[in-house]
Amino acid sequence: MHFDLTVKAGEWLALIGPSGAGKSTLLDLAAGFLAPERGRILIAGIDVTALSPAERPLSMVFQDNNLFAHLDAFRNVALGITPRLRVSREQRRAVEAALAAVGLEGYAARLPRQMSGGERQRVALARAFLRERPLILLDEPFAALGPALRSDMLDLLAALRQRNGAQPATVVMVTHHPEDATANADRVAYLEAGSIAAIGPTTAMLSGAADPRISHYLGMRTKNV
Ligand SMILES: Nc1ncnc2c1ncn2[C@@H]1O[C@H](COP(=O)(O)OP(=O)(O)OP(=O)(O)O)[C@@H](O)[C@H]1O
Numbered sequence: 001m002h003f004d005l006t007v008k009a010g011e012w013l014a015l016i017g018p019s020g021a022g023k024s025t026l027l028d029l030a031a032g033f034l035a036p037e038r039g040r041i042l043i044a045g046i047d048v049t050a051l052s053p054a055e056r057p058l059s060m061v062f063q064d065n066n067l068f069a070h071l072d073a074f075r076n077v078a079l080g081i082t083p084r085l086r087v088s089r090e091q092r093r094a095v096e097a098a099l100a101a102v103g104l105e106g107y108a109a110r111l112p113r114q115m116s117g118g119e120r121q122r123v124a125l126a127r128a129f130l131r132e133r134p135l136i137l138l139d140e141p142f143a144a145l146g147p148a149l150r151s152d153m154l155d156l157l158a159a160l161r162q163r164n165g166a167q168p169a170t171v172v173m174v175t176h177h178p179e180d181a182t183a184n185a186d187r188v189a190y191l192e193a194g195s196i197a198a199i200g201p202t203t204a205m206l207s208g209a210a211d212p213r214i215s216h217y218l219g220m221r222t223k224n225v
Pocket residue numbers: 017018019020021022023024025026
């Protein structure tokens with residue numbers, strides 16, 4: 001695999017492409033779960049190649065298993081800002097506000113198994129955004145949800161990344177649903193066989209006109225649905 005990619009601060013980039021193309025690998029390299037054999041990864045101009053995931057200025061949300069099963073929603077969110085069980089009054093307020101921001105007031109004491117898939121992803125988003133990192137990586141975060149709920153969650157993500165007048169959080173999101181990119185993504189990158197085969201503005205990319213490989217991919221999807 002070979003990746004050469006620059007994402008602008010505040011941009012929303014969607015990664016699409018066939019299974020096995022390397023979408024998760026690209027995110028895992030950025031997050032620090034995988035180390036590149038060669039090359040460098042810079043975030044906000046700083047070389048993070050040698051840094052562990054926790055040291056990198058980003059949050060990551062996966063399709064599932066984002067939460068600790070034995071911890072309630074409050075504690076799962078609080079882990080975004082402290083590993084300690086005791087939280088300060090200020091931290092408690094911040095966690096409660098984060099839960100409210102994702103529409104989960106009153107869910108603080110719920111365990112993951114007592115919540116729906118969509119609610120669990122809301123908790124994961126609450127934690128990710130409470131950390132106030134400038135970069136959010138999402139690996140098919142809403143893939144397990146139905147179309148209407150996915151659309152709601154994308155709206156929520158779009159709202160959460162706005163930071164009171166500051167530059168919005170940069171979003172890089174893997175999706176198997178190209179239509180998930182339509183409303184929000186500034187650009188779409190199409191991956192194939194371990195590299196970025198094409199990248200460009202969302203509308204042009206999803207029209208399929210940009211590259212025959214993309215129209216083939218989009219067409220194959222339609223036939224399979
Ligand atoms: N730890 C690993 N060791 C060796 N090969 C791996 C490893 N992880 C992934 N791969 C391989 O790398 C390729 C790309 O995997 P990756 O998960 O990045 O694809 P993807 O585009 O995210 O696919 P999908 O859409 O199915 O999730 C696949 O062929 C996969 O089998």
